[in-house]
Amino acid sequence: xxxxxxxxxxxxxxxxxxxSLRDRxxxxxxxxxxxxxxxxxxxxxxxxxxxxxxxxxxxxLALPAGLAVLLDNARVITKxxxxxxxxxxxxxxxxxxxxxxxxxxxxxxxxxxxxxxVITRAQALDEFKALSGFGEVLEALPDNPxxxxxxxxxxxxxxxxxxxxxxxxxxxxxxxxxxxxxxxVRRLHAIIELGDRLIGVLTLGLAAAVVLVVxxxxxxxxxxxxxxxxxxxxxxxxxxxxRRPFLYSGFCFxxxxxxxxxxxxxxxxxxxxxxxDELLDLxxxxxxxxxxxxxxVLVLPLFSGTLGLLGAWxxxxxxxxxxxxxx
Amino acid sequence: MIKFxxxxxxxxxxxxxxxxxxxxxxxxxxxxxxxxxxxxKSTLLKLIMMIERPTQGQVFMAGQNLNGFSxxxxxFLRRKIGMVHQNHQLLFDRxxxxxxxxxxxxxxxxxxxxxxxxxxxxxxxxxxxxxKLNPIMLSGGEQxxxxxxxxxxxxxxxxxxxxxxGNLDPALSAEIMDLFHDxxxxxxxxxxxxxxxSLIARHRHRLLTLREGRLIHDGEDDDHGA
Numbered sequence: 001x002x003x004x005x006x007x008x009x010x011x012x013x014x015x016x017x018x019x020s021l022r023d024r025x026x027x028x029x030x031x032x033x034x035x036x037x038x039x040x041x042x043x044x045x046x047x048x049x050x051x052x053x054x055x056x057x058x059x060x061l062a063l064p065a066g067l068a069v070l071l072d073n074a075r076v077i078t079k080x081x082x083x084x085x086x087x088x089x090x091x092x093x094x095x096x097x098x099x100x101x102x103x104x105x106x107x108x109x110x111x112x113x114x115x116x117x118v119i120t121r122a123q124a125l126d127e128f129k130a131l132s133g134f135g136e137v138l139e140a141l142p143d144n145p146x147x148x149x150x151x152x153x154x155x156x157x158x159x160x161x162x163x164x165x166x167x168x169x170x171x172x173x174x175x176x177x178x179x180x181x182x183x184x185v186r187r188l189h190a191i192i193e194l195g196d197r198l199i200g201v202l203t204l205g206l207a208a209a210v211v212l213v214v215x216x217x218x219x220x221x222x223x224x225x226x227x228x229x230x231x232x233x234x235x236x237x238x239x240x241x242x243r244r245p246f247l248y249s250g251f252c253f254x255x256x257x258x259x260x261x262x263x264x265x266x267x268x269x270x271x272x273x274x275x276x277d278e279l280l281d282l283x284x285x286x287x288x289x290x291x292x293x294x295x296x297v298l299v300l301p302l303f304s305g306t307l308g309l310l311g312a313w314x315x316x317x318x319x320x321x322x323x324x325x326x327x
Numbered sequence: 328m329i330k331f332x333x334x335x336x337x338x339x340x341x342x343x344x345x346x347x348x349x350x351x352x353x354x355x356x357x358x359x360x361x362x363x364x365x366x367x368k369s370t371l372l373k374l375i376m377m378i379e380r381p382t383q384g385q386v387f388m389a390g391q392n393l394n395g396f397s398x399x400x401x402x403f404l405r406r407k408i409g410m411v412h413q414n415h416q417l418l419f420d421r422x423x424x425x426x427x428x429x430x431x432x433x434x435x436x437x438x439x440x441x442x443x444x445x446x447x448x449x450x451x452x453x454x455x456x457x458x459k460l461n462p463i464m465l466s467g468g469e470q471x472x473x474x475x476x477x478x479x480x481x482x483x484x485x486x487x488x489x490x491x492x493g494n495l496d497p498a499l500s501a502e503i504m505d506l507f508h509d510x511x512x513x514x515x516x517x518x519x520x521x522x523x524x525s526l527i528a529r530h531r532h533r534l535l536t537l538r539e540g541r542l543i544h545d546g547e548d549d550d551h552g553a
Contacts, residue, residue, distance in 0.1 A: 027435030235430040236406035
């Protein structure tokens with residue numbers, strides 16, 4: 001107050017000072033900036049409790065995020081397997097090698113067949129000897145017990161068409177058995193599908209947990225800043241002004257939790273990467289473990305921040321109204 | 328500046344805190360509000376601050392009927408009222424400067440403007456040299472003056488004080504009262520709720536006395552040089 005200011009010395013009473021719209025806009029932006037800074041300062045001021053909150057959020061989010069990455073990998077790998085599905089066509093024992101090659105050439109001409117590969121009885125025996133370690137036992141046999149084999153690679157991997165091809169080959173008199181092993185791949189697909197749904201449910205539940213954690217944290221923050229809220233309300237702070245620092249707090253908690261969950265998932269993938277690549281090698285997959293997609297890395301912290309914001313909003317709308325000036 | 332028109336307030340528990348109160352506070356006048364605790368002083372202040380709303384009757388501020396104010400508008404009404412509390416209501420997590428600046432920050436003043444106005448207000452209450460201190464390091468009288476600086480920093484046309492001298496010795500009380508006189512002299516309507524009868528006796532001003540929610544005395548005493 002400047003009571004010596006002659007302009008204020010009016011019989012009509014002192015005039016309250018006004019602010020221009022531009023000033024108020026600048027001030028509004030400044031308050032957003034200050035609220036963000038205030039939220040970060042308060043997190044630093046109580047690092048252990050802030051860390052606990054952030055950690056809980058991070059773990060809650062890392063779980064579904066990590067599972068989603070593994071599932072994505074599984075999906076990519078099995079897609080490759082499905083494409084490599086081939087028919088092992090075992091011919092009758094008495095089919096001669098020349099006839100075997102003739103059949104293979106004939107089938108290669110089918111429009112659903114990409115190519116065929118001939119494995120003669122002699123080749124099969126050599127391979128079996130080398131791989132199985134039963135060489136001596138096989139030497140003891142009077143005859144080569146292995147049938148002639150033609151491996152048929154289908155042109156497309158749609159299960160229905162491959163099965164049609166399989167039936168067609170099985171119907172031929174010289175074919176003993178055409179084997180297609182896709183049932184387990186289908187089962188795997190079903191499991192992956194189930195995993196997808198499971199992650200959905202898990203994400204929903206854990207997102208709710210994140211919101212509740214933030215609700216609780218912000219509720220405590222409101223309680224500890226009761227005095228300040230009362231003063232702000234007395235001197236004419238709007239609900240928005242009072243709310244803003246808490247909303248920023250909630251967002252910061254969520255965002256930090258999201259960032260930390262990225263680190264957790266990244267570390268876990270790094271930890272699992274070696275064994276998983278080894279496993280993939282054993283399955284003769286060219287695929288190696290892929291990490292989180294750039295979009296996940298971008299979206300997860302923002303999603304988490306939004307959850308924090310939501311939690312803070314719930315806490316604030318529930319508890320801020322209770323705090324009114326009193327005297 | 329403030330006008331009560333047959334204002335009654337009944338709390339949900341059935342207690343009649345105020346019954347048919349009529350009075351008017353002109354600009355530039357210093358008025359005491361007294362009565363025993365429970366007589367309705369707090370309720371009357373709460374109605375002006377719109378912490379409560381009247382059950383019957385109307386409160387006017389600068390000609391505007393407060394019944395017409397929505398909850399969202401209340402903060403903007405409060406920016407026109409300076410409020411001084413017995414317990415100062417200062418925030419001890421920030422400096423004296425930041426305490427006094429709070430109403431200006433809330434009202435959205437430009438940064439440079441805030442500095443000037445805060446220093447002017449602190450200068451007025453004689454605490455310009457202490458702007459960087461935490462209010463917890465100040466004496467009771469100084470804390471109260473910081474509270475006053477905060478109440479007047481955005482030049483409200485109405486100043487409410489709730490037991491402003493409650494914890495202060497007579498010399499400090501006199502200093503505080505001098506400040507209130509100064510504000511009244513420049514046109515601020517000042518309402519001081521107190522049950523400090525010696526304070527009231529020392530300064531002969533208009534006196535509103537409440538008893539059990541009724542205004543039993545409204546002594547016009549214009550001899551205060553306003």
